[in-house]
Amino acid sequence: MSETDPRTRTIQVDYLARVEGEGAMHLRIKDDSVEAIELRIFEPPRYFEALLVGRDFREAPDITARICGICPVAYLMSAVHAMEAACGVTPEPAVHQLRRLLYCGEWIESHGLHIHMLHLPDFLGYHDAIEAAKDHPEVVRRGLRLKQAGNALVELIGGREIHPINVRVGGFYRAPKRDELLVIRPRIEAALQDAIETADFVAQLPFPEFERAYLFVALQHPDHYPMNLGQLAFSDGRTLAVERFEDVLVETHAPYSHALQTRTREGQAVHMGPLARFAMNRDRLSPAAQAAANRAGLTRVCHNPYASIVIRAIEVVHACETALQLIDGYQPPAQPAIDVSPRAGEGCAATEAPRGLLYHHYRIDDAGRIESAQIIPPTAVNQVTIEEDLYQHVAPQVHASDEELRNLCERAIRNYDPCISCATHFLDLRVERA
Amino acid sequence: MNPTTVIGIGNPYRGDDGAGIAVAGRLKHEQGLRVLQLDGDTASLLEALQTCERAIVIDAMCSGAMPGTVRRYNALHEPLPTKTQASTHGLGLAEALALGKVFNTLPDPLEFIGIEGSCFEHGAGLSPAVLDAVGTVTSDLLSRLLTQGFHRPESASPCTSTA
Incomplete structure (x- = not known):
């Protein structure tokens, strides 16, 4: 027609x-x-993958971070972990902790924005956040404060709030001193209170009755609610090393879309993001986040995608509380980055972007030139x-x-x-x- | 210090979307002038505007006009074109300023200067018409700000570089 x-x-x-x-x-x-x-x-066009071919392996984090203005940390983190896997190196624990702290900043800013500016008006019956702000100015102001707190954390560790420049394969160009991190503590403490109020507020919203039996996929880690590390976990009980991502999830090109579509090898759609993380990692949320989940009545796996606003808010509580713990326990790494020598090989990694699992896979030659790059963003998988x-x-x-x-x-x-x-x-x- | 803050907004890695950033880049080394370069993030922009006595915001537009067209608005009293630049996952500039009006946190006066772009693809660099417009807007701002008691040192050469 x-x-x-x-x-x-x-x-x-x-x-x-x-x-x-x-x-x-x-x-x-x-x-x-x-x-x-x-x-x-x-x-964003897939030519980022083509653009990477022939470039030095150390350039992948900064190039891929340009793909998205709101989750550059996710791209930085998936890229550095994949390249470190390819080169067979593991930075010291203090570097990992700083990476988690940086990721906390991204979760706070990204979720803070989505909850208040984009999602909340749907539930309150407003056309947009501006209309909502006229009747609920304090709620929207709280969202802006959370966004700014997240921005400030990313800027402090990443060097800039939008496209952080301090991350490199092997660690950071510069690790902050302990005093520098303590400066932001009061702001994150205030953000934690804002986040708790937000979680309690959104838990009371009216949710449309809609549930489906999703196949959730998220990282799962024995000690942490996952950001940077973990294995792939499926809600049907399977767990796999991230290296097996492409054995289980396959991409096909839909004729009507620029994005590739991902399903399981058996043809099943999968669901990534807050609901999936929560379903597989609820017990590893921080204490204040678990308490918020309890008050919200989220004691089991949640299959209602509208309730994702509540889980995002709970994840902001978790990110704020985790950030405070990381700041309090921070000891600068012995050196901000380890030297990484390239070797011919492949590396892949997945980290949890605010909107779901972000997978990177690279092949490099012995001089460190990128021979192939594959990036599977969560939006393509969730499509x-x-x-x-x-x-x-x-x-x-x-x-x-x-x-x-x-x-x-x-x-x-x-x-x-x-x-x-x-x-x-x-x-x-x-x-x-x- | 000149009472007016100049705020350039945009993404220099998305072609003409960097027009506002480019104007701010040409002005940022002027002594006595407060110049900010922002990506358009709603929260950051509103926070920055709260600190301004008066402000001029410059951003790329995508309204269908001829590339390089420059439009000026009294942002407190005129509706802005909604098709200004908007960064990923954020609200647009018009929406950010509307929020500022609701919260009553905007400086007065607040001027918006829009520069019509033509290419917003990935990659740095401005198209020729937009580059010309950036030069025109920069010169105009310098001469206007001079009349507000802002004095540019003789040695400065603000129009010789792009951001």
């Missing part, structure tokens, strides 16, 4: 011009049933799951107006904090009715 066919209605959504992140959805309805849902996610959610939402609502359908779909997509959800109206929805 062409766009000029009178039975096809094409709606152009006046979304904000984004330099990154736009989404489009094609919905085909025939005889009162959904015939097809195709979500197109325009992620199939999002489409399945959308089908369940739309199928009983096929007679709703296009505007109603768009709002329904945008809300359902926003649950995943994908790399397209920035704008109030981010979805270019096309509905074909026949």
Whole structure:
């Protein structure tokens, strides 16, 4: 059916011009049933992978960190861990702790923004955060404070708040002195209080009744709620070394999307992100985060994607409390970075970006030149799951107006904090009715 | 110190999106002038604006006008074009300023200067029309700020480099 066919209605959504992140959805309805849902996610072009080929292995962290303005730490961390695996080196524990502290900053800023600016208006019944701020100024201000606290932590350790420059393969260019870290402690302490209030606030929101039996995938670590380290854990009970990621999860190219779609080898969609992390690691949350989860009534695996706002808030509590512990126990590493000599080989790593597991895989030659690079971001993996959610939402609502359908779909997509959800109206929805 | 803070917003690694950053880059070494370069993050921008007595914000626009077109707005009293630059996962500049109005934390006066871009692809560098506009806006700001008691030292050469 062409766009000029009178039975096809094409709606152009006046979304904000984004330099990154736009989404489009094609919905085909025939005889009162959904015939097809195709979500197109325009992620940063895959040419980052091509761009890396031939570059020095030490450049991978800074190059890939440019892919995303909100989760550069995730790209930095997955890249350095993968390259260190390829070169067969392991930095000292103090470096790992500093990396976790940096990652805490990213979780606080990214979740703080998504909860308050993007997700909360859906639950409070507002068009956007500006309308919500008129009636709930303190709630939105709290969100901005959390965002700024996270930014400040990333800036302190990463050197800059947006594209940190202090991270390198083997460690950091410069490790902060203990006194420098203590400066930010009061701000993180205040952020912890804000985070606890946020978690209690969002736990009281009205959640649409929607549950699906997802196959969750997240890192799992015996000691920590996972950020940098851990093995791959599936909610069906399987656990695997990260090196086996591509044995189990395979990418296919959907004809309507720039993004590659990932499923299990058996064809099953998987769900990554806060719900998945929580399902597999709840017991390893910090004490204040566990208490917040208890107050929210989240004592078991949560299958409602709308409740992801609560789990994000709990993860902010965890990140703040963990950051305080790391600051208090901080002893600068003996040297900020170990020397890393390249060797021919392969390395892969996965770390937990705020929106889900981010996998990097590199092959380098004996001079350290990158021969191949593969980056699998969580939004690409979650895409199939999002489409399945959308089908369940739309199928009983096929007679709703296009505007109603768009709002329904945008809300359902926003649950995943994908790399397209920035704008109030981010979805270019096309509905074909026949 | 000049009472006006100049804030350039954008991402210099996304082509013309770096227009505002480039203007700020040309002005940042001027003595007596407070110049900030921000990526457009809502929280950082609002925090920065809270510290300003008066401010001029410069950003790239994507409104469909001719590339290099420069538009000025009284940001406190005129609605901004919503299609200004917006960084990943953040709100746009228009939304950030709207939030500032709700919180009553914006400086007065607050001017917005938009520079129409044409290319927002990955990679550094401005397109020729935008580069010209950056020069024009920089010169204009210098002469206007001079009339507000801001004196540029003779030795400074603000228009010879790009950010």
